[in-house]
Amino acid sequence: MGKTLFVLLGPTGVGKTERSLQIAELLGTPILNADSRQLFRDLPIGTAAPTAEQQARVKHHFVGTLGLEDYYSAAQYEVEVLQQLEEEFAHRDHALLTGGSMLYIDAVCKGIDDIPTISDAVRTTLKARYETEGHDRLAQELQLVDPDYYAIADLRNPKRIVHALEVYYESGRPYSSFRTAMHRQRPFHIVKIGLNRPRPELFERINSRVTQMVAEGLVEEAQRVLPFRHCNSLNTVGYKEMFRYLNGEWTLEFAMEKIRRNTRVYAKKQLTWFAHDEAIHWFHPDAEQEILDFVASCATTST
RNA sequence: GGUACCUUGACCGAGCGGUUAGGUAGCGGUCUGCAAAACCGUGUACGGCGGUUCGAAUCCGCCAGGUACCU
Numbered sequence: 001m002g003k004t005l006f007v008l009l010g011p012t013g014v015g016k017t018e019r020s021l022q023i024a025e026l027l028g029t030p031i032l033n034a035d036s037r038q039l040f041r042d043l044p045i046g047t048a049a050p051t052a053e054q055q056a057r058v059k060h061h062f063v064g065t066l067g068l069e070d071y072y073s074a075a076q077y078e079v080e081v082l083q084q085l086e087e088e089f090a091h092r093d094h095a096l097l098t099g100g101s102m103l104y105i106d107a108v109c110k111g112i113d114d115i116p117t118i119s120d121a122v123r124t125t126l127k128a129r130y131e132t133e134g135h136d137r138l139a140q141e142l143q144l145v146d147p148d149y150y151a152i153a154d155l156r157n158p159k160r161i162v163h164a165l166e167v168y169y170e171s172g173r174p175y176s177s178f179r180t181a182m183h184r185q186r187p188f189h190i191v192k193i194g195l196n197r198p199r200p201e202l203f204e205r206i207n208s209r210v211t212q213m214v215a216e217g218l219v220e221e222a223q224r225v226l227p228f229r230h231c232n233s234l235n236t237v238g239y240k241e242m243f244r245y246l247n248g249e250w251t252l253e254f255a256m257e258k259i260r261r262n263t264r265v266y267a268k269k270q271l272t273w274f275a276h277d278e279a280i281h282w283f284h285p286d287a288e289q290e291i292l293d294f295v296a297s298c299a300t301t302s303t
Numbered sequence: 304g305g306u307a308c309c310u311u312g313a314c315c316g317a318g319c320g321g322u323u324a325g326g327u328a329g330c331g332g333u334c335u336g337c338a339a340a341a342c343c344g345u346g347u348a349c350g351g352c353g354g355u356u357c358g359a360a361u362c363c364g365c366c367a368g369g370u371a372c373c374u
Binding site: 012035036037046047071072073074075076077078100101102103104106107110111112113115116117118123154156157158159160163166167178179180181231232233235236237238239240261262263264265266267268269270272273 | 327328329330331332333334335336337338339340341342343
C-alpha cells in the first residue's frame with residue numbers, strides 16, 4: 001500500500017490557504033506547513049499565518065513553533081518533517097505539506113546533504129572576520145582550503161563563501177566533500193500541486209493584501225517585535241520595511257509601497273525556482289473543483 | 304507683467320562639448336544548513352523647435368511646462 005505526500009505550493013499571496021484547508025478536509029489529514037516564516041510565533045499578521053479559526057478547522061503542524069531568536073535551517077526542517085510524516089503515515093495513507101518556501105520543500109522532497117551544524121563560536125568568528133578582513137581575503141582563503149568548491153561557487157555571494165568556510169572550520173573538512181547532490185529516495189509518493197495565476201492578477205492580490213495586513217495591525221505587530229529586529233527571523237519582507245517606518249525613516253505609505261514591491265519580487269523568485277520542477281501539476285487557485293478532483297484521483301490510485 | 308532657477312529612460316538621480324553614470328522597479332536567472340535570505344544578468348534616456356560646432360544632454364535663441372522671488 002503506497003503512502004502519498006501531497007505538496008501544495010505556489011507564490012506568496014496566490015491563494016494557497018483556502019485550498020489547503022479543503023484538501024486537508026478531503027483527505028482527512030492535518031496540514032504540515034512549509035512556510036519558513038510562519039514557523040515563528042509572534043509574526044501571524046505579516047506572514048499571513050493560518051488564523052485560529054483555520055487552525056481549529058484543520059490541525060496544523062510547524063506553525064508558530066519557533067521563537068524569534070531561535071536558529072533554524074532547512075536541514076532541521078527536513079528532519080522534523082520526516083519524523084512527523086512517519087507518524088502521519090503510521091495511521092493514514094496521505095499527508096499534506098503546503099507552503100512556498102522553496103528550499104524547505106526541496107529539503108523534504110529531495111533531501112539535503114549531511115553537513116555539520118555550525119556552532120555559534122564558528123559562526124560569530126567568521127561573521128566578524130568577514131567584516132574586518134573583507135570579502136576578497138575570505139574568498140582567497142576558500143580557494144586554498146577548498147579549491148573544488150571555489151571553482152564552482154558563486155564567489156560574489158558572501159553567504160556562500162562564509163558558509164563554506166564555516167563548514168571547513170567546524171569540521172576540518174572542505175565543504176565540497178559534504179556535497180553529494182544526491183536526491184534521496186523517500187518511502188512515499190510525492191504529488192506536487194502548484195497554484196499560480198497571471199502575474200497582473202497575482203500582483204494585484206499582493207498589493208491589496210498589504211493594505212489589509214496593515215488594517216489588521218501589522219504596524220503594532222512590528223512594534224512588538226522591534227527589539228528583535230536584528231534577528232534573522234525578522235529579515236523578512238513586511239517587517240524590515242515597517243522597522244524603517246517605526247524608526248522614523250519612512251512614512252507609512254512609503255513603507256507599505258516597499259512591502260508591496262518586495263513581496264512581488266519574492267513571488268517572482270518563488271516562481272523562478274518552481275519553474276524548474278517538472279513534477280508540479282499546475283492549477284489556477286480558482287479552479288477549486290478541478291484541484292479537488294485531481295487530489296481525489298491521486299488519492300484513490302495511490303492507495 | 305518682471306527676474307532667477309529648473310525640465311534626463313517607469314521612478315529617483317549624476318553629468319557642466321566627444322567615454323555605458325549609478326540606484327530602484329520591471330524583465331530574466333542562480334541557489335543543497337540563517338532561503339520572505341544572499342547573489343548575478345539586462346535598458347543608449349536627456350521637454351519641443353531652430354542655431355553654434357568636426358561633434359551637444361552639456362553652449363545660444365525661441366516655445367511649452369514647473370518652482371521661487373519681485374511689481
